[in-house]
Amino acid sequence: MKIFCIGRNYTDHAKELNNPVPSEPLLFMKPPTALVVNNKPFFYPDFTKDLHYEGEIVLRVCKNGRSVQPEFAHRYYDAVAFGIDFTARDVQDKLKQKGHPWEIAKAFDGSAPLSPWVPLDELPNRQDIHFQLKQNDRVVQDGHTRDLIFSFDTLIVHISRYFTLQKGDLIFTGTPAGVGPVAIGDRLEGWLEGKLLLSCAIK
């Protein structure tokens, strides 16, 4: 199983980190050992002092394919979940300055808490999914997938040019504005269309 992640896919988030808005999707990956499911706690790693949450909509790939054409892209995913792309921002900033890969800042053990799946058929509007991240009961991120720079279908087309999509692969589709640091003792919650899907205690 592969976990694809997209960086800078909402204009307001790219701007808050002073990054340029990309002309094509910015892609990185996490290994399966990054996943945390069943609302298990997240343990603050010892190699960072600036761990950030990034709340994201995650797609579940339901069909194998490569070089998928745009008109068929919607057939390749069937459910969404709420995911957190935990990022050691201090580590990432150092790597970015040197032009090095991001893996140790983004793909470490436990860096991807994931909620249960919601079938796309159960959503009121699959073109515009509303999601919120709460930190200790305060809304810190409020996103709508209508604001994605690269749509779900565009991501399927782009990723499958380089990597064979396999049933069960995941795509973290990017985070809206409002990312910020977490502290030990915090509780993060992921809400999708007004329903609590993910709860993550920072230990």
Ligand code: ZN
């Ligand atoms: Zn992210």
